[in-house]
Amino acid sequence: MAKDLETTKAKFAVGELVYHRLFEYRGVIVDVDARFMLSDEWYEQVARSRPPKDQPWYRVLVHSSNDETYVAERNLTSDINIEPVEHPLIKEFFHDFVDGRYVTGRRVN
Numbered sequence: 231m232a233k234d235l236e237t238t239k240a241k242f243a244v245g246e247l248v249y250h251r252l253f254e255y256r257g258v259i260v261d262v263d264a265r266f267m268l269s270d271e272w273y274e275q276v277a278r279s280r281p282p283k284d285q286p287w288y289r290v291l292v293h294s295s296n297d298e299t300y301v302a303e304r305n306l307t308s309d310i311n312i313e314p315v316e317h318p319l320i321k322e323f324f325h326d327f328v329d330g331r332y333v334t335g336r337r338v339n
């Protein structure tokens with residue numbers, strides 16, 4: 231896994247606002263995987279556009295919803311809307327929203 235993190239550079243980070251290009255929803259990144267980490271069964275059933283498994287994938291809280299998604303990097307862009315995301319789990323992950331980005335209370339290496 232360490233090798234994957236060294237060779238794969240994620241475009242987005244935890245706390246960033248993103249927009250899903252295909253399904254047109256806003257969200258916030260709550261976790262980043264250097265490569266696809268779910269089951270092959272999930273991939274076959276859900277990832278219909280067959281995005282690459284060896285590129286970053288993101289756990290995203292969907293705005294104005296209770297939904298949480300797992301999204302390939304190629305399907306995300308930066309969100310031009312800098313308003314906070316409304317989701318019931320926001321406070322579980324973040325303690326503040328500053329300059330269009332969520333802030334965690336955890337230190338990052």
